[in-house]
Amino acid sequence: MGDTIRHIALSHVVLPLATAISDAKVFTGRQKPMTEVHFLFAEITTAEGHRGVGFSYAKRAGGPAQFAHAAQVAEGLLGEDPSDIGRLNTQLLWAGASVGRSGVAVQALAAFDVALWDLKAKRAGLALSKLIGPHRDAVSTYNTSGGFLNTPLPQVLENATASVEAGIGGIKIKVGHPDRTVDLQRLTAMREHLGDTFPLMVDANQQWDRATAIRMCRIFEEFNLVWIEEPLDAYDHEGHADLARAIHTPIATGEMLASVAEHVSLIDHRSCDYLQPDAPRVGGITQFLKVATLAEQAGLALAPHFAMEIHCHLAAAYPGVAWVEHFDWLDPLFNERMAIADGRMVVSDRPGLGVTLSDQMRAWTIATASFGEPA
Template sequence: MSSRITEARAFLVDIAVETERTDAIQSFEKQETVFVEVKTSDGLTGLGYSYTIGTGGRAVLSMLRDHLVPRLIGLDADRIEAVWFALYSATRATTTGAITSLALAAVDTAMWDIGAQRAGLPLWRLAGGSRRDVPLYDTEGGWLHLPTETLVEGALASKAAGLSGVKLKIGKPTGSEDLERLRAVREAVGSGFDIMVDANQSMTAAEAIRRARLFDGLDLAWIEEPLPADDIEGHRRLVASTATPIAVGESMYSASQFREYLVRGAAGIVQVDVARVGGITPWLKVAHLAETHNVDVCPHFLMELHVSLAAAVPNGRYVEHIPQLRAITRTQMEIVDGRALAPETIGLGIDWDEDAISDRTVA
């Protein structure tokens, strides 16, 4: 007899940032974390989540409470794909869009939590089990407001800790300012250590092409989000103009958007974000699609969840180290010799602190 969903609820938790975070277009002021809790007729409980970086959280919560959560009751809890598609089909008027995808992700991660519990497996094994450990790079030491000396110190500390690379924000008023900062870090860490750069969609295609050429010789691992995410043609032109891989994905909200980038040769690295693409179900589709194009996956943010997904697929190249759940979890992501280890705990593998979550619940 199949297990049915008997209860579901959505709620919003605010988590303060651990450090000042700035890029070329915005500041990360807080994480609005949208949770969905799902209970089944055979006694299982799944807890899923998604997020925004300071705005829109209540809109996502409203989508869940008013439209999606009520539709869950009575659905077969063992049919994750069917649940995802039923909710997606009920929101045709607002797909593809950020609010809907973020809401779907909160439900879908809860369903995968239940699915992993039922299977008696950790998420990384259930989703594919390619290998348990994944290389790690750091973002926390690379924010745009930080002086060059601090960037150098952070990069050297990451290298000493065994991490494989660091991400530095770019988008200063002039390319020469960006170049000076990047060159200082490269000279400090030497060769054989990855430096990624992130422009946060701040450039025109012409400026991105110019700066990519300016950075020649720095051996950058990738240039991330140089252009607005809907400028596929601009990204294609940029890819054709530089040997440095171009990374996209954190601002893309459906698998079909990734398909267009990959088919047109407009991306060298895929940074699919499980919350923004609509959950684990579409995340895996994007990862496997990227594999068919011989493209690596380096997911954006959400390291506590992405460590399991990057470990699940053969083309999961990196996990981004940027802690944000420590205020509401009892234990942290395990790091050994600079590599992230997917948790062996059954389910999503995130050790939630229910009291801390309750204290920070705002809606």
């Protein structure tokens, strides 16, 4: 009999943001400014004392739902072989089949799946990327957190300077303001600030209709952008495909999709040049790897969304062009930091994900649940 899962601990954590942030969804009146991020952490311990940590997250809404769903299905993992990750992922999906295989239902399961992969890599004495099979030991990285629409332009430029000096290899700023002159002013200033060739991306956060998107994307052609992100509604795969054919600048999208099946539709429509899957949103690493295989077959570049502590490993294992998004928001949750050098994020050589949970993470925990026998 091999090692088995003995104990599972769940934590619902609320991380406060130092400053409320707003992207185009706020300026168009569809959302309120974001003041906090909710996290679901799963800590899985085996009978032999091995331990894995995983997490999922929710912005603005959904955190309590993720925690509640995870607490309902967690007990089914007790006594199982932690190495059987694919089987356990399917088992968890069936445990909550009545609420579907997308959205909150799979995002809650992502915390378990990530924890099982972290555990498996630790048992092997390998970094997660090494367990999967890396193609690089560092991944091109760009910063997003310094370029939100609510941030005054002088501060956005200062943030960009700080990021470049810290070794970041690309800068992304938010666009999609109802007044298009605001977008042009900020983008023009940023391009002049960074120079003609420094990697620069923009993100409209789904706030343009098709007519506006084609108009703005054609105007943006002159700025030599790496990509234009989410110019249309995330589920308008046909519209994204038409747009991608009509302009020279690459299109990036996919972060809002919450299942492998939704990514299949996106890829089949040839809706983007850069695919942006999010492991916690699609159900964990097991599901992310399925998406990555499809992306590779379609010849797409990969730029996973958020959660750099997970995605740095996954982007390193992608054969094609890959970027990883740098957000320092999650730093207080962990004792370790992601290293940046020469425009790239260095893949940790510590076993598993290479992170341990901080005392601050414990202090921000608002609910816990425990299953099985603690070690």
